[in-house]
Amino acid sequence: MKYFTILLVLLFMSCNSNKKISENKRNKIISELDYIEKIDQKYAGIPSEDLFKKYGQQKAWEFFLAKRDSVSNDNQSRIKKLFYKYGYLGFNEVGKDNTTKFWLPIQHADNDIEFQKQMLQELKKQIEIKNAKRNEYAMLEDRVAVNTNQKQRFGSQVTYNSNGQAVPRNGLIDTLNIEKLRAGYDLPTFKDYYNNMTIMHFEMNKEVLKKQGITEPMLYK
Template sequence: MDGAPAPHPAQALAAELRRRFAADQAARGARDWPAMDRVDAENTAWLKSAVAAGGWPRLADVGREGATHAWLLAQHADADPGFQEEALRLLTAAVAAGEALPEHQALLTDRVRVNAGQPQLYGTQYAGDPDSTRVRPHPIEDPERLDERRAAVGLEPHAVYDRRMRGG
């Protein structure tokens, strides 16, 4: 024993979220599809277990960085749509309690809707065109009110986001 105190459970959770986020980003940065699938499966299983044991990671416990890491792990849990839906339900409740970020809820809402074949609400999910040289947003529900919905959750106007997504 080195005499150092054991990390507080919230600190340990934040550290594990940070580690798993780094693995997620490393696989994606390398464009290593098999590694991405493996990391996503491992992270999804771990996040499911962590959420079952202690609920959605709260801002008060893991901070903004940890909350972002938790959201991203759920965002990349596409192979388990049932868990993504549960994560969205828990994240939505955490946003209502001031313990999660509304923009994370918006991004996960769009991901869940697109994965279920529904139009997205916030215009955050894009797909590659068949020629793979360009991206386009998945269908958007009520596009006339898109920027109003985006502003309500702290997202930039869609035209700005769209330019960035298209590499402009």
């Protein structure tokens, strides 16, 4: 019975993956994706200065992270409903810009790794038919790897060493061919990406790093 149920779910998903979307429904979907992206990005960074002033450092972060978790769960629910109804929303369904809005909550669904894995397989199918962005597949693959305590293939997920320098979280599978791998999936060079992340980290944590004697970003040469 269990395997029969799984088969029915897969068949249902397969049918929906080719479902035609009317212009009216497409516009409604895009409006939904616009909302999802806006609220996702609002809580993707760090608390605002207003929150720090109102609550102080610790309370501001507690409030911000609780709100981010709530937003993430709501966005995941919205994306799942869209996926089970229409399949993966790629270029053909919603356009290049809007497919990224669909992908964002999947990338951020770290509390539902099985969902991320499922979407990774769907995204792989989409890039094979040129209906999704290769860099989004690479970043989701790395995210799943990190969330399952594995090394990354593309190095898109970073952490920071004691000098404030960006380093690959969990390490890389193949350091020698990292640039070739990244180029093949439309990612910027390793050096440019890691230098940009190092600079951003320095700017966001400048006062703390300066107290540690770090007065400028430590960049890769």
